[in-house]
Amino acid sequence: MRITPEVVERVARLSRLELSAEERATFAWQLSSILEYFARLDRLATEGVEPTSHAIRVANVFRDDEVTPSLPVEEVVAMAPQAHEGFVVVPRVLEAEE
Amino acid sequence: MDYETVIGLEIHVQLLTQSKMFCGCSTRFGAPPNTQTCPVCLGLPGALPVINRRAVELGLRAALVLHCTVHPTSQFHRKNYYYPDLPKNYQISQYQYLEHPPLATDGYLEIEVDGQRRRVGIRRVHLEEDTGKLVHPEEGNVSWVDYNRSGVPLMEIVTYPDLRSPQEARAFLLKLRQVLQYAEVSTGRMEEGTLRCDANVSLRRPGEPLGVRTEVKNMNSIRSVERALAYEVARQRELLERGEAVVQETRHWDERRGVTFASRSKEEAEDYRYFPEPDLVPVEVTPEWLEEVRRGVPELPDARRDRIMAQYALGRYDAELLVQTRATADFFEAAVAAHPSPKAIANWMLGEVSAYLNEHNLEIEQLRITPAQLAELVRLVEDGTISGRIAKDVIAEMLQTGDSPRSIVDRQGLVQISDEAALRETVEAVIQDNPGPVRDVLAGKEKAVAFLVGQVMRRTQGRANPALVQRLLRERLGLLGG
Numbered sequence: 001m002r003i004t005p006e007v008v009e010r011v012a013r014l015s016r017l018e019l020s021a022e023e024r025a026t027f028a029w030q031l032s033s034i035l036e037y038f039a040r041l042d043r044l045a046t047e048g049v050e051p052t053s054h055a056i057r058v059a060n061v062f063r064d065d066e067v068t069p070s071l072p073v074e075e076v077v078a079m080a081p082q083a084h085e086g087f088v089v090v091p092r093v094l095e096a097e098e
Numbered sequence: 099m100d101y102e103t104v105i106g107l108e109i110h111v112q113l114l115t116q117s118k119m120f121c122g123c124s125t126r127f128g129a130p131p132n133t134q135t136c137p138v139c140l141g142l143p144g145a146l147p148v149i150n151r152r153a154v155e156l157g158l159r160a161a162l163v164l165h166c167t168v169h170p171t172s173q174f175h176r177k178n179y180y181y182p183d184l185p186k187n188y189q190i191s192q193y194q195y196l197e198h199p200p201l202a203t204d205g206y207l208e209i210e211v212d213g214q215r216r217r218v219g220i221r222r223v224h225l226e227e228d229t230g231k232l233v234h235p236e237e238g239n240v241s242w243v244d245y246n247r248s249g250v251p252l253m254e255i256v257t258y259p260d261l262r263s264p265q266e267a268r269a270f271l272l273k274l275r276q277v278l279q280y281a282e283v284s285t286g287r288m289e290e291g292t293l294r295c296d297a298n299v300s301l302r303r304p305g306e307p308l309g310v311r312t313e314v315k316n317m318n319s320i321r322s323v324e325r326a327l328a329y330e331v332a333r334q335r336e337l338l339e340r341g342e343a344v345v346q347e348t349r350h351w352d353e354r355r356g357v358t359f360a361s362r363s364k365e366e367a368e369d370y371r372y373f374p375e376p377d378l379v380p381v382e383v384t385p386e387w388l389e390e391v392r393r394g395v396p397e398l399p400d401a402r403r404d405r406i407m408a409q410y411a412l413g414r415y416d417a418e419l420l421v422q423t424r425a426t427a428d429f430f431e432a433a434v435a436a437h438p439s440p441k442a443i444a445n446w447m448l449g450e451v452s453a454y455l456n457e458h459n460l461e462i463e464q465l466r467i468t469p470a471q472l473a474e475l476v477r478l479v480e481d482g483t484i485s486g487r488i489a490k491d492v493i494a495e496m497l498q499t500g501d502s503p504r505s506i507v508d509r510q511g512l513v514q515i516s517d518e519a520a521l522r523e524t525v526e527a528v529i530q531d532n533p534g535p536v537r538d539v540l541a542g543k544e545k546a547v548a549f550l551v552g553q554v555m556r557r558t559q560g561r562a563n564p565a566l567v568q569r570l571l572r573e574r575l576g577l578l579g580g
């Protein structure tokens with residue numbers, strides 16, 4: 001599957017990313033080659049092969065239940081397009097409507 | 099013809115941890131918006147989650163208490179959907195997926211309704227993270243998001259559709275909350291959102307396959323679960339009796355109006371595209387680890403009831419009431435430790451204290467008095483400082499003000515009058531003022547003695563030592579030894 005600069009532009013808009021024309025071209029090429037690689041995996045015969053979710057046999061990686069410092073709220077809301085008194089502001093969403 | 103009600107519950111419980119499920123942000127309730135977030139719980143690119151060991155152990159503890167089978171290996175998954183309260187666009191959860199089971203499955207909890215014991219089946223117990231919180235201001239076409247709750251450790255408990263009435267659902271939730279509080283798995287406070295409940299409800303003719311169900315959401319107390327289910331059962335019954343069909347849908351409970359209404363919800367017709375979370379390795383629970391968790395489970399309600407009966411020589415009924423909540427049992431045992439009169443302390447707690455809590459709709463944690471103060475009150479009665487009658491006034495004042503019984507007694511001059519000379523005067527006055535009853539007493543009417551004692555008590559505002567008054571009266575009327 002070929003990814004065109006127009007597709008990159010659309011995905012970038014959905015992800016709220018601003019890309020230059022040069023970046024759109026680069027990503028179009030890179031994303032295409034990634035998809036081509038997966039297309040090759042698609043052609044392999046995988047009957048009888050157990051699904052793998054991890055490449056290494058490791059289990060039980062934990063942390064202790066200890067509080068560590070959080071980010072300053074100013075830094076958090078600075079990442080949002082819009083904020084109000086510490087809240088991130090988004091277009092109206094309604095959970096329940098009659 | 100009658101219908102059978104079929105109810106299954108989905109309960110989300112916040113686990114009692116200091117930090118979040120996959121990062122070190124605090125889980126403290128009520129902090130200002132977005133002050134407890136970091137790259138992990140905000141889903142910033144490149145941030146990596148690490149599982150909170152304590153959260154897994156609390157999940158295992160709950161699984162044991164609910165008699166579930168704990169799976170030796172379980173795995174986290176990504177549940178993909180788009181919503182502004184979900185910063186990563188997926189929630190990390192556990193899902194029955196391919197060969198991966200959730201943390202634990204197939205257990206039960208025993209409930210008692212109308213004297214009947216029943217086992218309610220638990221389908222599964224799994225771990226996941228909470229989402230952020232949306233606020234919808236009145237003004238402007240916007241919503242506000244607070245990510246403090248994002249990543250807070252949750253346990254989801256799903257029952258089999260074993261419940262047969264709204265009352266049973268209520269009994270189940272009360273029992274579940276009690277057990278989880280005792281096991282120190284969760285605070286289980288629906289008003290703070292540390293326990294949330296959704297319900298699936300359907301009706302069927304007895305013996306027939308399950309009917310079409312609706313999912314009821316937005317119930318904010320155990321009481322409202324019972325009310326919402328009663329409404330929904332009646333609504334479905336009416337539809338079926340009219341020959342109409344129940345539509346499979348999500349319905350929201352409106353507490354104020356007392357109705358459920360169909361809602362468009364984020365979860366309808368979604369394909370969550372679950373897949374194993376590549377950033378987290380599996381959780382493997384060895385028999386040794388599980389045994390260690392088992393040894394750490396605190397005393398559960400039934401065991402505590404039995405111990406309280408044996409240790410303090412109390413009846414089963416009293417002991418059952420005292421272990422109703424862990425806070426009540428703790429209060430009782432702390433008071434008994436301060437003054438070893440378990441029966442008297444139990445009587446005050448199950449009488450005046452419990453009536454006060456009911457009347458003001460309070461939890462025992464909100465009491466102004468301490469266990470030591472209740473113990474002191476009992477001691478004041480036992481050493482004769484105040485009468486039992488006065489003690490009732492004192493506890494009412496204690497419950498209102500939180501003042502110690504000693505200071506109330508001193509302030510209001512309530513010390514019991516055991517001074518014979520002072521009481522003799524009052525006895526004399528009462529005899530002079532009540533010739534009729536005195537004649538009755540002399541004629542052998544025992545009831546009239548009680549009347550005269552009552553008159554003395556009244557004139558001393560209840561402060562006279564009743565036993566002493568009784569003796570003085572009989573002495574004066576020449577009835578002693580007769």
Ligand SMILES: [Zn+2]
Nearest residue numbers: 121123136139
């Ligand atoms: Zn965090």
